[in-house]
Amino acid sequence: MPTDLRNRMDQESLSKTKNAASGSWGGLQKITTRRPLAFALVVALSMALGACGAMGETKADxxxxxxxxxxxxxxxxxxxxxxxxxxxxxxxxxxxxxxxxxxxxxxxxxxxxxxxxxxxxxxxxxxxxxxxxxxxxxxxxxxxxxxxxxxxxxxxxxxxxxxxxxxxxxAEEMKKKASSTKDKKPKKKH
Missing domain, CATH: 1.25.40.10 (Tetratricopeptide repeat domain)
Incomplete structure (x- = not known):
């Protein structure tokens, strides 16, 4: 029985995909018609911001x-x-x-x-x-x-x-080191 449920869910998903592709419920159709407008807006905005940024000297962050x-x-x-x-x-x-x-x-x-x-x-x-x-x-x-x-x-x-x-x-270690070298006397060889 779980297979029947899975098959039914797959069929429902497939029919929704076909409906979306054909534009019967308008999901993809609205997106595709607005895509060129959104792209043009992004390009225009980036050009405007780029021009504003070029006017001032850029400071290294x-x-x-x-x-x-x-x-x-x-x-x-x-x-x-x-x-x-x-x-x-x-x-x-x-x-x-x-x-x-x-x-x-x-x-x-x-x-x-x-x-x-x-x-x-x-x-x-x-x-x-x-x-x-x-x-x-x-x-x-x-x-x-x-x-x-x-x-x-x-x-x-x-x-x-x-x-x-x-x-x-x-400083303390340096003083100890300096005093230890002064205290050491060379040994005389007989």
Whole structure:
């Protein structure tokens, strides 16, 4: 019996399709007669908006800056990539807020470039802002764990090279390191 019900439903569906195609209940017929008018309206509206947009200078928005930065980074033009990511970060902070995902994305790209170029102080300051946000929003994500490891690596470089930071990170470790080298006296060989 279920097959009979299915066959009957198929027949009803087929008859509705035939009626729609022939235009007997007007479903498709109304749509097809309005289609050229709708297309002309869309074309006219897009041309008008395009002309209005061409009058003013276009300002690069957040997403365009990120895409441009990625292109520069791909072509090893790190100076322009840093410039684009910095502008994107400012735009994201202003438009979406300093704790937004857009700001985190821009900071992530900046920190990668700074770390890769050995700009330890800049990388440290970027990671210092980035890592707490990632831990806050995605504490168990693998990317967050990788960022924490990268931040620890940057911290070790700050101490290793004795780089001064705005928050005076590593000053105690640097003092200990300096005092331990002074305390060590060379051994005399007999």
């Amino acid at each position: 957040y997403m365009n800056l990120i895409v441009m930065g990625n292109d520069y980074k791909k072509n090893n033009d790190f100076t322009n990539a840093i410039d684009c990511y910095s502008k994107a970060l400012k735009e994201a902070d202003k438009k979406y807020g300093p704790e937004s995902g857009q700001s985190v994305t821009a900071m992530g790209y900046l920190s990668q470039i700074y770390r890769a170029q050995g700009e330890w102080r800049l990388a440290y300051m970027t990671y210092k802002r980035l890592v707490p946000l990632k831990v806050k929003f995605e504490p168990k994500a693998r990317e967050t764990q990788d960022l924490v490891k990268d931040f620890d690596f940057v911290k070790s470089k700050i101490i290793e090279y004795g780089i001064k930071t705005e928050d005076n990170y590593g």
